[in-house]
Every structure is written in C-alpha cells, then in structure tokens.
Amino acid sequence: SAVISQKPSRDICQRGTSLTIQCQVDSQVTMMFWYRQQPGQSLTLIATANQGSEATYESGFVIDKFPISRPNLTFSTLTVSNMSPEDSSIYLCSFLGLSGGYTFGSGTRLTVV
Amino acid sequence: QKEVEQDPGPLSVPEGAIVSLNCTYSNSAFQYFMWYRQYSRKGPELLMYTYSSGNKEDGRFTAQVDKSSKYISLFIRDSQPSDSATYLCAMSEILTGGGNKLTFGTGTQLKVEL
Numbered sequence: 001s002a003v004i005s006q007k008p009s010r011d012i013c014q015r016g017t018s019l020t021i022q023c024q025v026d027s028q029v030t031m032m033f034w035y036r037q038q039p040g041q042s043l044t045l046i047a048t049a050n051q052g053s054e055a056t057y058e059s060g061f062v063i064d065k066f067p068i069s070r071p072n073l074t075f076s077t078l079t080v081s082n083m084s085p086e087d088s089s090i091y092l093c094s095f096l097g098l099s100g101g102y103t104f105g106s107g108t109r110l111t112v113v
Numbered sequence: 114q115k116e117v118e119q120d121p122g123p124l125s126v127p128e129g130a131i132v133s134l135n136c137t138y139s140n141s142a143f144q145y146f147m148w149y150r151q152y153s154r155k156g157p158e159l160l161m162y163t164y165s166s167g168n169k170e171d172g173r174f175t176a177q178v179d180k181s182s183k184y185i186s187l188f189i190r191d192s193q194p195s196d197s198a199t200y201l202c203a204m205s206e207i208l209t210g211g212g213n214k215l216t217f218g219t220g221t222q223l224k225v226e227l
Contacts, residue, residue, distance in 0.1 A: 040219065042115075043217040045214060092156055104158070105156050107155070
C-alpha cells in the first residue's frame with residue numbers, strides 16, 4: 001500500500017508568521033485532503049486538493065488563510081498564514097486509497113506563540 | 114447535535130477483555146464506515162472499512178454496522194496493552210465526482226492494562 005510522508009512533524013512559530021507543511025506520497029493519487037485535529041475535537045476537513053485545479057475549501061476555511069498547492073499527483077503543501085495562537089493544532093494530510101479507505105500522514109503539531 | 118457522536122472515554126480494561134467501541138450518527142446519507150486507531154503523536158491508521166450493514170471481521174477486530182439504528186461498533190477481542198490508543202470512527206456519503214468527505218467522531222481513548 002502507498003506510503004505518505006509529512007513534514008515537519010512539529011514546529012513552534014511566532015504569531016503573524018506562516019508555516020508550510022509538505023506531504024509526499026510514494027505513488028500517484030488523484031485526491032489529497034488536509035485535516036485539522038484540535039485537542040478534544042474530531043478531525044475537521046480543511047480542503048480537498050486535486051492536481052491541476054484549485055483546492056476546494058470547507059465551510060469556515062478560506063484560501064487566503066490556508067493556501068494549498070498540488071503541483072503533481074504525489075505532492076501537496078498546506079500553508080498556515082498569518083498565524084495566531086488559535087491556529088495551534090495538529091494538521092494532517094490524507095489520500096483516498098484504492099481499497100476505499102483513507103491513509104493519513106503522521107501529522108504536524110503546530111504551536112503558535 | 115453533532116453528525117457523529119462518540120463517547121470520548123477514557124475506557125480502561127484489563128488485558129484479555131473484550132472491548133466495545135461505539136458511534137451513533139444522524140446523517141442517513143452516510144454509506145461508508147471506517148474505524149481508525151491513533152497512537153499518541155501519530156496519524157490515524159485505518160483498521161476497518163465497511164460499506165453495508167452487518168459484520169466484518171479481521172483478526173481480533175469486528176466492525177458492526179446497523180444502518181436502521183444509525184449505530185456502528187468496533188469490537189476488540191483478547192485486548193492487548195498494544196491496543197491502547199484512541200479509536201476514531203469515521204463515515205462518508207458518496208459525493209458527485211467520486212470524492213468522499215469523511216466525518217469523524219471525537220475518538221474514544223482506550224487503555225488496556227496488564
């Protein structure tokens with residue numbers, strides 16, 4: 001089965017700055033997904049990233065705050081822009097596997113100070 | 114009301130016990146049901162994936178779906194300390210274009226003690 005690598009695994013950032021998270025899959029996948037996991041809450045889908053088109057954002061998430069790139073079928077990035085402490089969370093990338101289940105990266109633990 | 118409800122626990126059981134984890138949901142359009150295991154500081158790992166009502170077994174794990182009651186369960190037999198993790202239920206409905214959006218429960222924290 002395909003393997004997904006995500007980095008950085010964690011970071012501590014100053015408010016007002018931006019962080020770009022990268023995800024690399026070892027095979028081509030059509031759709032990649034970005035989730036946020038806040039303490040005590042369920043995973044929440046931020047956006048769906050297709051290669052060659054703009055990402056589709058869920059309600060409550062906007063491109064200016066969370067720009068996404070999907071330059072090819074194995075790679076995607078999520079940027080958390082102009083960060084505030086409320087953005088402290090775990091961010092996860094994911095893709096839909098051939099078996100129908102979703103595979104997740106190991107997550108990026110972001111702390112904004 | 115949340116679309117997916119899951120008891121957060123924590124649930125503590127002795128080694129060898131049978132564990133029952135449950136989720137209820139309100140959206141009758143959900144078609145696909147999944148269970149994920151998440152160890153501390155790791156991403157969720159897919160355990161079980163089912164499409165229809167009924168039971169599906171994989172080793173010590175059994176997933177059960179009752180669409181009429183909007184209720185899903187994961188049973189773990191002969192639980193081991195290595196099963197200690199957070200278990201997340203997730204479900205999706207078919208979206209046009211072939212993509213499925215996952216809706217997660219909040220997760221149940223399980224601890225299996227020696």
